[in-house]
Amino acid sequence: MCGITGIITGKKSSLGPKKIGMIVKKLLIASQSRGMEATGIALMIPDRIDVLKQSLPARKFTISQQYQELFGNISQNDKPIAIIGHTRLATDGDNTPENNQPIIKNGIIGVHNGIIVNDDVLWKKHRDLHQKFQVDTEVLLSIIKKYLNENLDLPRAIKKVFGEIEGSVSTALLFDNLGAMILATNNGSLYYCHDKLHQIFVFASERRILLNLKLNLCGRIEQVLPNTAYIVDINSCTKYRIHLDKKIVLKIKPTILRHPRRIVDYTRPLHNQPKIIQYVPDHQTLKKIDKTLEKIKKLRRCTRCILPETMPYIEFDDKGVCNYCRGYISQNGKIGQKELSKILKPHHDKNHPDCLLTFSGGRDSSYGLHFLKKELGLNPLAYTYDWGMVTDLGRRNQARMVGSLGVEQIWVSADIPLKRTNIRKNVLAWLKKPDLGTVPLFMAGDKQYFYYANKIAKANKIKNIIICLNPLEKTDFKYGFCNIKPDKDIYYRLSAIDKAKLAGYYGKQYVANPAFINSSLIDSISAFVSYYFIPHDYISLYEYIKWDENKINKTLLGKYNWETATDTKNTWRIGDGTASFYNFIYLMLAGFTENDTFRSNQIREGAISRQEALRLAERDNTPRYDSIKWYCKTIGIDFGPMIDRIIESPKLY
Numbered sequence: 001m002c003g004i005t006g007i008i009t010g011k012k013s014s015l016g017p018k019k020i021g022m023i024v025k026k027l028l029i030a031s032q033s034r035g036m037e038a039t040g041i042a043l044m045i046p047d048r049i050d051v052l053k054q055s056l057p058a059r060k061f062t063i064s065q066q067y068q069e070l071f072g073n074i075s076q077n078d079k080p081i082a083i084i085g086h087t088r089l090a091t092d093g094d095n096t097p098e099n100n101q102p103i104i105k106n107g108i109i110g111v112h113n114g115i116i117v118n119d120d121v122l123w124k125k126h127r128d129l130h131q132k133f134q135v136d137t138e139v140l141l142s143i144i145k146k147y148l149n150e151n152l153d154l155p156r157a158i159k160k161v162f163g164e165i166e167g168s169v170s171t172a173l174l175f176d177n178l179g180a181m182i183l184a185t186n187n188g189s190l191y192y193c194h195d196k197l198h199q200i201f202v203f204a205s206e207r208r209i210l211l212n213l214k215l216n217l218c219g220r221i222e223q224v225l226p227n228t229a230y231i232v233d234i235n236s237c238t239k240y241r242i243h244l245d246k247k248i249v250l251k252i253k254p255t256i257l258r259h260p261r262r263i264v265d266y267t268r269p270l271h272n273q274p275k276i277i278q279y280v281p282d283h284q285t286l287k288k289i290d291k292t293l294e295k296i297k298k299l300r301r302c303t304r305c306i307l308p309e310t311m312p313y314i315e316f317d318d319k320g321v322c323n324y325c326r327g328y329i330s331q332n333g334k335i336g337q338k339e340l341s342k343i344l345k346p347h348h349d350k351n352h353p354d355c356l357l358t359f360s361g362g363r364d365s366s367y368g369l370h371f372l373k374k375e376l377g378l379n380p381l382a383y384t385y386d387w388g389m390v391t392d393l394g395r396r397n398q399a400r401m402v403g404s405l406g407v408e409q410i411w412v413s414a415d416i417p418l419k420r421t422n423i424r425k426n427v428l429a430w431l432k433k434p435d436l437g438t439v440p441l442f443m444a445g446d447k448q449y450f451y452y453a454n455k456i457a458k459a460n461k462i463k464n465i466i467i468c469l470n471p472l473e474k475t476d477f478k479y480g481f482c483n484i485k486p487d488k489d490i491y492y493r494l495s496a497i498d499k500a501k502l503a504g505y506y507g508k509q510y511v512a513n514p515a516f517i518n519s520s521l522i523d524s525i526s527a528f529v530s531y532y533f534i535p536h537d538y539i540s541l542y543e544y545i546k547w548d549e550n551k552i553n554k555t556l557l558g559k560y561n562w563e564t565a566t567d568t569k570n571t572w573r574i575g576d577g578t579a580s581f582y583n584f585i586y587l588m589l590a591g592f593t594e595n596d597t598f599r600s601n602q603i604r605e606g607a608i609s610r611q612e613a614l615r616l617a618e619r620d621n622t623p624r625y626d627s628i629k630w631y632c633k634t635i636g637i638d639f640g641p642m643i644d645r646i647i648e649s650p651k652l653y
Contacts, residue, residue, distance in 0.1 A: 003086065036415055044109075049176060080234045103138055107145065112136075144173070170184070185227075187226050188225055192230070282640070295653065308653075333547065347464060353460055357381070381408055385414070387419050395575075400562060434650070472605065484502060580624035
């Protein structure tokens with residue numbers, strides 16, 4: 001989720017300060033794709049540790065005056081040197097100096113990639129510890145220091161802490177009074193290169209970051225395997241391995257300094273974060289919404305499924321059955337698991353990722369990761385594209401999965417502030433002239449994940465890319481709102497002509513509503529190209545194995561303590577920050593949402609009855625105000641006026 005990186009040069013290393021500064025700059029910039037919201041480093045020399053962190057992406061951070069001064073203060077005699085760096089994708093805690101990394105706590109300086117999902121539980125368990133910040137990394141440092149103070153040696157302290165943690169942790173730690181660095185991970189999202197001859201040890205969150213460094217080191221790039229830690233002696237640049245999941249404990253006592261190093265924090269805030277005023281629906285607004293919901297209940301619906309008369313291009317026969325039911329062809333597990341095994345098993349490699357899973361952290365991809373690892377015994381690499389609308393809940397569930405399964409996760413972070421600005425501009429433009437066909441413009445920023453999936457697979461020499469699309473989650477009605485008629489009932493297959501029609505439809509909307517012509521336009525065009533023209537003929541998991549909602553929920557909730565949302569009992573799209581907002585629009589203006597099309601497909605599959613589908617759709621269509629407020633706060637728009645504008649917009653009924 002974030003990027004961690006760093007370098008150690010031992011007492012006899014020939015690398016000078018200028019060369020070290022250049023290497024660190026390259027490492028940080030290469031790690032920027034994992035997080036752009038803040039960057040920081042901790043630089044250890046014999047007598048002190050200098051810390052600098054700023055709310056800037058790495059490219060800007062590394063050309064700042066403070067960064068240049070930090071390395072200008074190092075002399076040729078300052079040996080050994082240890083540096084840890086961090087590029088942040090903010091998860092826990094606001095983007096403020098105290099929450100940005102490296103975190104300084106009780107003489108430990110640490111950087112952390114991942115999420116500790118049980119940090120609240122750990123603070124309650126260790127009531128003698130004092131929490132100062134909002135970031136989960138703090139609890140890791142606090143407990144380690146506690147165990148060291150209780151006279152546990154460093155290997156045992158690290159092992160004990162990792163035994164208490166739930167979630168994903170890849171971390172690098174420096175100590176004010178020890179001549180050692182800790183490098184540890186429970187999911188393997190960490191790589192290093194150790195040049196024993198020249199006393200150089202360099203590490204990063206991904207293999208490609210070290211490959212791009214192009215250093216002529218006498219050592220190969222290796223992965224820090226899941227549930228493994230290294231203690232690296234800074235003087236000699238010697239490493240010692242600790243198995244975090246085994247009883248055997250390495251007996252090593254790093255050098256304890258007689259006088260602890262000074263920790264100098266040069267961090268200062270650059271600007272204040274804007275405050276967004278939030279509103280809740282007032283009584284009058286809630287009354288209008290309730291009246292709208294009562295009207296929706298009176299819509300004519302298919303007598304077999306629950307699709308309403310407002311569904312694009314719907315037709316009912318003399319028995320009241322819709323054309324979507326009559327033309328339904330199941331794709332759920334149609335091909336079979338044997339065929340999947342035939343494709344994937346020949347590429348199995350326990351020492352190297354053998355498939356790439358596009359991992360949103362939703363229930364379908366989470367179960368997919370479990371299935372590939374536990375049921376098929378494969379060694380998947382999880383890939384996530386964060387465009388700014390993955391919720392903290394979604395990120396925590398991702399951490400649970402990769403941490404429990406020991407799966408490396410490559411995280412590609414977009415320029416999130418820019419993405420959110422683009423979303424805000426498109427939402428404000430839409431509110432000026434509401435149109436159901438242009439709602440997908442709010443989600444245009446996520447489509448580049450196809451581009452990065454192909455790029456990561458190629459870089460890691462992986463042949464098979466797996467996507468976990470649920471075949472029952474057909475949302476092709478969105479094309480219908482753009483006046484594109486389905487070629488074959490429920491399945492919209494966009495031909496070249498239909499793609500041209502879609503482009504033409506959006507072109508007309510841009511002319512009719514010039515507010516859409518803003519800085520998001522390039523991103524929207526890129527999304528169109530990524531989705532419709534970049535090859536993504538991936539293996540669709542649920543065409544090979546049957547998608548079973550009860551089985552998936554039972555597995556995730558029972559085996560992985562998967563977290564659910566507080567404002568819905570559904571487990572679908574709870575990690576997607578946009579879904580509650582756009583489904584509210586579809587409900588208010590069209591009288592149905594994605595839930596109606598999904599439950600209708602469950603009826604056709606024989607999974608639930610029509611009566612059950614009606615009950616579940618009504619439950620799941622209840623507006624998720626907490627999630628909508630999060631969406632408004634995140635993109636910077638006022639909740640109340642936005643809700644009022646939507647419910648007053650023209651409707652299809």
